[in-house]
Amino acid sequence: MRNSNVQKIAISQLQVGMYIQDLDCGWMAHPFFRSRFMVKDEAQIQTLKEHGLAELYIDTARGLSVPDAPSKAAVVCQLQQEIKALVAATPPPVASSDLQSELPRAKKLLDEANKVVRQLMSDCRLGAQLELTPLQEVMDKLAGSILRNPTALTVLSGIKTKDDYTFFHSVSVGVLLLAFEHSRGATAEALMQVGIGGMIHDIGKMRIPPQILNKPGKLTLDEFAVMRTHVAHSGEILAGCAGISAVAMDIAMQHHERFDGTGYPFRLAGEAISPAGQAAAIIDVYDAITSDRCYHRGMPAPQALQKIFEWSNHHLHPEMVRAFVKCVGIYPVGTLVSLESGRLAVVQEHNEGDLTRPKVRAFYSCRNLCYIPPVLVNLSRPLGFGGGDRIVKSENPSKWGVDPIRFLQF
Ligand SMILES: [Fe+2]
Ligand SMILES: [Fe+2]
Incomplete structure (x- = not known):
């Protein structure tokens, strides 16, 4: 399923015949429903309202859509931009001990x-x-x-x-x-x-x-x-x-x-x-x-x-x-990330003035599925100056079976 098939709508826009893709209330641990289902009747909509849902995501490939509702891809992109703008100029925390x-x-x-x-x-x-x-x-x-x-x-x-x-x-x-x-x-x-x-x-x-x-x-x-x-x-x-x-x-x-x-x-x-x-x-x-x-x-x-x-x-x-x-911060120290170069790395330290491009320690090859000698990469620097790489996305350590924290200490 692609994010472009998924729309974000307000609960007031929800109708019978729409397919709910995500109730968007992970904080509630929503025990009441399956997370994904077709809305069959008005009673279901009423129950969702009573439980305080404000917004949710619907899959338009499996049910009705809402004209002009933003796609999930657009929502995610907008959120990422807002967060980047918010943290971009944030100085790293002051520390008296390294x-x-x-x-x-x-x-x-x-x-x-x-x-x-x-x-x-x-x-x-x-x-x-x-x-x-x-x-x-x-x-x-x-x-x-x-x-x-x-x-x-x-x-x-x-x-x-x-x-x-x-x-x-x-x-x-x-x-x-x-x-x-x-x-x-x-x-x-x-x-x-x-x-x-x-x-x-x-x-x-x-x-x-x-x-x-x-x-x-x-x-x-x-x-x-x-x-x-x-x-x-x-x-x-x-x-x-x-x-x-x-x-x-x-x-x-x-x-x-x-x-x-x-x-x-x-x-x-x-x-x-x-x-x-x-x-x-x-x-x-x-x-x-x-x-x-x-x-x-x-x-x-x-x-x-x-x-x-x-x-x-x-x-x-x-x-x-x-x-x-x-x-x-956008990438907290200790976060596991994959890099454009095909390596896994752990966020090691923030760069003053740009929390989006931290110093990371690369330690694993995603292509060869094996550990590599750890190397420090400063993502705010160009190639040839200790940098030249880019974060593709954050990763879950349990998916890769690695412990990124081990590579923080040297
Ligand atoms: Fe708690
Ligand atoms: Fe609690």
Whole structure:
């Protein structure tokens, strides 16, 4: 199927006889329908409206079309241009420690944080009172790493296994929130609170039956209703937790609210959602769609950013999404990319003034399907001056069976 056969339409334009290609609500994990289907009756359209869908994609080769609706190819091209314009002049983050020296320190701290969060979750599953002191202690150290070099922890927190999703996702959301709030000038104390909020944002999931929480596939409508109760469970758990801040509470209670009022549990809209809640909503979605699960492969970061940018039309805070895209950059360090020369490379460092042409380390031949001696390529330089190559697209490491992070450290 070609993107030129696919149109983007508003939900108000949807009619019986159209073939839905993508409900465009990956953040909702849409348990209600198959993702692709022919619209058979008005009741289906009504149900989609009730679930807060704003826009969607239809396949015009398999059903009716809408005159003048933009093609998916045109939409993607426009989004890419807007993102490029947004990040082109963004300076790379200021760092007092270089990536190579911060990575090993960040790795140790992340291992420590993993232990603390794992213990916290297991205590919670057993019904014990939450004890925040160990989390506060490790968060202080994590904030220190973010202040020295925000890239190191962010890169490492992106490495996850398909198992134990709730745990890895919680740690990763905490780290991304730290990095994002740091980029927006938060104080050390504020960093501490958002980091804690991120790490415990899904703590209520410890009260969800494991067969639903860890189901290897799409949830049924009833199961999804149970899953949504995790927010209320988090509220109960955290209400009895000494020393929990209002910011951390907002993150736990509001990360499923949506800017257009279509989220849950309170259907809050616009500025009624706290800034921490808005930031958490963006990062929760970003981490979810970039993660590999047993039933789907995660999107590479650049594609995920494009989706987040698209959803800022309705579901996510537009200005905050722009700030997040600037913070993460178009090709985050650690991203796997394929180059015009037929090599795979990992994004190593950003070039000041042009985040679209970073320094990368090429390490794999796509033509010969084998590793090659790693070589640094500066994509902002011409051939003969250490450059002369171009990014074709971002790639999913699991598709190629490679670990790009290995080639970041030398
Ligand atoms: Fe959640
Ligand atoms: Fe979450």
